[in-house]
Amino acid sequence: MNNLRDLQQIAQAMVAPGKGILAADESTPTIGKRFDTISTESTEDSRRTYREMLFTADGVEDFISGVIMFDETLRQSSKDGIPFPKLLADKGIVPGIKVDLGAKDMPGFEGEKWTQGLTNLRERLAEYYELGARFAKWRAVITIGAGLPTRHCLEVNAQALAAYAALCQEAGIVPIVEPEVLMDADNCIKTCEKVTSEILSLTFREMHNYGVALEGIVLKPNMVICGKAHDNQSSVAEVAEATVRVLKRYVPSAVPGIAFLSGGQSSVDATKHLDAMNKLGGLPWNLTFSYGRALQADALVAWSGKDENIAAGQAAMMKRAKLNGAASKGEYSESMEA
Numbered sequence: 001m002n003n004l005r006d007l008q009q010i011a012q013a014m015v016a017p018g019k020g021i022l023a024a025d026e027s028t029p030t031i032g033k034r035f036d037t038i039s040t041e042s043t044e045d046s047r048r049t050y051r052e053m054l055f056t057a058d059g060v061e062d063f064i065s066g067v068i069m070f071d072e073t074l075r076q077s078s079k080d081g082i083p084f085p086k087l088l089a090d091k092g093i094v095p096g097i098k099v100d101l102g103a104k105d106m107p108g109f110e111g112e113k114w115t116q117g118l119t120n121l122r123e124r125l126a127e128y129y130e131l132g133a134r135f136a137k138w139r140a141v142i143t144i145g146a147g148l149p150t151r152h153c154l155e156v157n158a159q160a161l162a163a164y165a166a167l168c169q170e171a172g173i174v175p176i177v178e179p180e181v182l183m184d185a186d187n188c189i190k191t192c193e194k195v196t197s198e199i200l201s202l203t204f205r206e207m208h209n210y211g212v213a214l215e216g217i218v219l220k221p222n223m224v225i226c227g228k229a230h231d232n233q234s235s236v237a238e239v240a241e242a243t244v245r246v247l248k249r250y251v252p253s254a255v256p257g258i259a260f261l262s263g264g265q266s267s268v269d270a271t272k273h274l275d276a277m278n279k280l281g282g283l284p285w286n287l288t289f290s291y292g293r294a295l296q297a298d299a300l301v302a303w304s305g306k307d308e309n310i311a312a313g314q315a316a317m318m319k320r321a322k323l324n325g326a327a328s329k330g331e332y333s334e335s336m337e338a
């Protein structure tokens with residue numbers, strides 16, 4: 001295995017206090033859907049321009065420790081010709097790459113997904129390392145529904161996450177391990193707590209079986225939260241308490257940090273929840289953000305595909321980055337939104 005100390009240093013940098021990760025790894029179809037909402041055509045160059053806007057915001061390195069990119073973006077350059085991985089690394093931001101090939105319908109398990117991408121992953125990781133990536137991401141998707149998730153779906157996804165993590169560490173790349181329990185259904189927070197507990201427990205069991213060094217990973221879980229379609233939404237305090245309770249039960253303290261996904265929460269809710277957890281204090285790992293939508297939603301609208309709006313787009317992204325940076329230390333207050 002590669003030097004564990006190197007992996008540990010990278011992982012610690014990714015979850016450094018006051019900073020978090022920008023998830024800018026939307027696949028080409030997904031960024032196309034985002035661009036549709038601002039009536040902007042998705043082309044290789046418009047995607048490049050948008051990502052350059054995010055990566056070159058003044059002071060971005062003060063609050064962003066790492067950026068997750070999609071394959072296309074990792075190979076792109078700024079308009080001045082600087083490859084994005086180098087542009088980020090020069091600012092002290094760790095370049096990362098999404099390596100899973102998407103969550104596809106699982107045969108024989110209607111309504112459930114299994115994540116693809118283990119075939120040739122060793123060779124792909126070697127190339128990504130050469131291109132400058134020092135961490136990777138693999139997302140497993142767990143769906144709550146009538147009779148779902150099944151035990152087999154949880155096991156298959158946990159095994160793939162662990163095999164991916166072992167391959168990353170072999171390549172000198174820190175794995176972001178992302179088991180996402182979706183928040184789209186009408187379930188209560190208790191159901192989310194139960195399912196999140198199960199997938200975390202299985203994922204850490206499988207990582208143990210594969211010999212994954214927990215000091216050299218970053219966990220990217222969902223928060224424990226009501227489904228969006230549920231009538232009675234939980235309070236910020238309830239989400240924070242339930243999430244921390246589950247993490248304390250299932251995530252060993254050897255893990256340096258936990259960086260949440262936002263999963264469809266509003267930008268402000270995602271910040272409030274992270275802050276409330278950090279205000280609880282006494283946590284064995286750093287708790288921070290690895291948000292996609294909750295960092296980018298306002299920036300996307302402010303930009304709206306127009307060059308003259310780039311400064312406004314950068315300001316909108318920086319506002320969320322700064323407030324989430326404060327939340328990662330439990331130092332956010334709602335008055336800072338003004």
Ligand code: 13P
Pocket residue numbers: 023139178261262263264290291292293294
């Ligand atoms: P969201 O924060 O939009 O959920 O995206 C994070 C992510 O990387 C999902 O894989």
